[in-house]
Amino acid sequence: LxxxxxxxxxxxxxxxxxxxxxxxxxxxxxxxxxxxxxxxxxxxxxxxxxxxxxxxxxxxxxxxxxxxxxxxxxxxxxxxxxxxxxxxxxxxxxxxxxxxxxxxxxxxxxxxxxxxxxxxxxxxxxxxxxxxxxDDTHFYTTPDDFARHANGRKQLRLEFFYRELRKRLDILMEDGAPVGGEWNYDKENRGAFGKKGPGKVPAARRFKPDTTTQAVIDLVNERFAEHPGTLDDFDWPVSVADARLALKDFIRHRLPSFGEYQDAMWTAEPWLYHSRLSAAMNVKLLDPREVVDAAVAAYESGAAPLEAVEGFVRQILGWREYVRGIYWTQMPKYLERNALRANEPLPNFYWTGETDYACLRDAIGQTLQYGYAHHIQRLMVTGLFAMMLGVDPQQVHEWYLAVYIDAVEWVELPNTLGMSQHADGGLMASKPYCATGKYLQRMSNYCAGCRYDPAKATGDDACPFTTLYWDFLARHRDRLAGNNRMAMQLKNLERKPADELSAIRQQAAKLREQLAAANDQ
Ligand code: FAD
Ligand code: SF4
The missing domain is CATH 3.40.50.620 (HUPs)
Structure with a gap:
């Protein structure tokens, strides 16, 4: 040999x-x-x-x-x-x-x-x-390319890296300028479903387990019976041929609305207009070039609007390459970052979905059922709650690495530690993603079915997101003071009467105690 x-x-x-x-x-x-x-x-x-x-x-x-x-x-x-x-x-x-x-x-x-x-x-x-x-030629860039990009920059930002790649690879470009005149259609990509709801979302193509997959399902049910999740709904593409069918299905039926509803959430609608392609790409059944090219071709043929296609391309050509660059240029120290000195335990309900917070119950419930939640659920439901509660980022990282079908450390870690927990102190994202329950009320229907009130920060029916939001700002006031992008939120904090803020902080402390006590039971 x-x-x-x-x-x-x-x-x-x-x-x-x-x-x-x-x-x-x-x-x-x-x-x-x-x-x-x-x-x-x-x-x-x-x-x-x-x-x-x-x-x-x-x-x-x-x-x-x-x-x-x-x-x-x-x-x-x-x-x-x-x-x-x-x-x-x-x-x-x-x-x-x-x-x-x-x-x-x-x-x-x-x-x-x-x-x-x-x-x-x-x-x-x-x-x-x-x-x-x-070198892993699956990716558009190498860790060395990223290191060169990062060299000498005071701040790393996706937008610069993404534009550099668009130009270099000539993707969605026309005469040296971005197609349509804008680099970024983010503003048009923040739609919610409003009261009318999402209506009938085109169902994603399902792949019934073949004999090979069934044998593995039996093996895992036997050998890893104690592990989280269920296999009753396993329908993922597991071969190159099926992954290509899944790509085609997404491009034809869901890409056109991907942009507008990228950030929207709805009870019992786990997939909405998302592609479900991350797992296939991460094990390299699908080449990202094939995925990006298919989306660009849909724009060129008039089958999908520019804001949807650009939004989708940015996730793959931009974020996916960017987080990999962060991972390989920052490891191994990155794993230990804990800039906000967070040390609370991860609430047990992350492993069971048993909570009366409707948004967390839905996002965690579907995670346990399918091994999937879309980006905004990961960032603004489970991630947001853990960050504002002050959970130890290691425990948050272990949860994300465990529960998602697409979890591989190079992509999971920067998203969790950096983007969602701000544990890297702002290397990956310029500000912590923090918000009250009102954000979730605007972007989903979760609050309509919840016993808590997103407008309230104190009292029996106070939304824990809203309570923790003010407490988070108050706890990290000094650290965030120098950050221009937090100026507005901190100004609102300053306007809060002292007795109101004190009551909120007491409620937050009680919430932490209750959750920690529930973990010990
Ligand atoms: P779509 O919404 O259809 O997006 C298209 C593709 O863009 C995805 O398939 C993915 O390849 C890429 N993409 C989108 N957002 C990101 C991002 N932030 N970083 C890198 N690539 C992105 N993605 C993983 O692949 N593995 C992970 O372990 C993972 N962990 C995450 C943990 C947290 C806390 C957060 C906030 C995000 C995480 N993501 C991870 C990114 C993103 O949530 C998933 O890629 C996406 O939800 C996968 O579903 P989809 O294929 O339907 O994506
Ligand atoms: Fe979640 Fe708060 Fe809305 Fe309930 S009220 S669903 S806890 S954001």
Whole structure:
């Protein structure tokens, strides 16, 4: 054996540079399902099934092409040594493969998680083997591109990076200027459904589990029975062919309204006009270029308006590349950031959905059911509540990494720690996303079905978001004072009569006590 080509669970990319120069006669692909990747942090059953079944589909496609794959299937029982090595961690499974296969060198594409990259380097070192690390060509940019962009800048902002990429890659550009004259149609992308509601939203295409997926569902139900979530509704695309069908379905039926309703929420409507493509992209079943090109083509053919297409392109070409750049230029210290010194425990109801706060119940409930919530639910419901309550960002990070089907650390961590918790002190987003319950009342129908009143900050029916909002501003007043973008909110805080603010802060303290006490029960 010459080369052992390591393919990790989020690297299911047939166009990967790992196949350049791959010689099926001498080289072997190595893939392993290991329990450690589902248990080092807790993992939703949907997330585990998605990764494992997508890996098995990819393995089968490679084998059908005549590529030899040394593949370790996760045994149903968890005892130490079972069939095919039976080790429980990625490191142990790889050591076992090196012993058996005796490769001359290892090759891997840049992993999506710092911890995994460090582990692989260590194992190669121990085994005295060369480890070749290839750039991940799935992305438009490399971490070095981002480092160059960031070099010498006082502030990192998505907008600058995004414009640079639009120009360089000539996406939605005309004669050197942005198509339509504006770089950004954010203002038109903040619609709510109002009282009339969303009406009939075109249903997303579903993918019934095939026999491979069903076997994995059975395995996960047996082996990870205690893990959060249910598999009753598993309908995700798990192969390249199905991911392409899901893309087509989104472009045709939901992209045209994606922009306008990007930030809107509605009870028991988990998908609305969102694409549901993050998981397929994150394990590399779909190339982001294919997704962006399909959206741009819909604009060019008149099938979707510019504000929807630009809004969608910005998420992928902009945010997705940007957060990856932040991750790789800031790790490993980023993981420990806690700029707001938050140290409350994560309320237990994040794991059960059992709360009478209607917005949190809906967002967490659908998360447990499907392994999915859209961006504004993640940012302005679960994220906002945790930040304003003052939850330890590590616990928030572990929750987000566990419960979403698309969770991979390079994208989850900057979104959680930076964008939603402001734990990086403003590196990722220029101000903390903080708001009262009135924001949620405007953007959803949650408050109409809730026993709390978003307008109230004190009293039995006070909305916890509204109480915590004022308390958050008061607690961090000094820190936020220098931030121009917070000036208006701080001015309103100054206008609050002292006795009113004091009552709000007492109510916030009581709320923290109650939630912490509920955690101890
Ligand atoms: P759509 O709304 O249809 O958006 C289209 C695509 O744009 C997504 O598929 C995704 O690839 C990309 N995108 C959108 N927003 C972002 C963003 N902020 N950062 C990076 N890419 C983005 N996304 C993940 O892929 N994995 C995560 O683990 C993850 N964790 C998050 C945690 C928090 C606290 C927050 C606020 C956001 C997180 N996101 C994460 C970003 C975003 O919420 C999801 O990408 C999106 O909800 C996925 O659903 P969709 O495919 O229907 O997205
Ligand atoms: Fe959520 Fe407050 Fe509205 Fe209830 S009143 S749904 S807790 S924002």
């Amino acid at each position: 010459s080369t052992l080509a390591l393919i990790l669970g989020d690297q299911l990319d047939r166009q990967s540079p790992i196949f350049e120069g791959f010689d099926p006669k001498r080289d072997v692909v190595w893939m392993a399902e290991v329990a450690g990747e589902s248990t080092h942090v807790w993992s939703h059953k949907v997330r585990t099934v998605f990764f494992l079944t997508a890996m098995r589909h990819f393995r089968d496609e490679l084998k059908a092409e005549g590529i030899r794959v040394d593949y370790r299937e996760l045994p149903v029982k968890s005892e130490g040594r079972t069939r095919v090595g039976g080790e429980e961690t990625l490191a142990a499974a790889l050591r076992d493969a090196i012993d058996r296969l005796k490769p001359l060198r290892l090759v891997v594409v840049h992993p999506g998680e710092w911890r995994v990259r460090e582990e692989l380097r260590l194992i190669a070192d121990e085994a005295g083997l060369e480890l070749v690390e290839l």
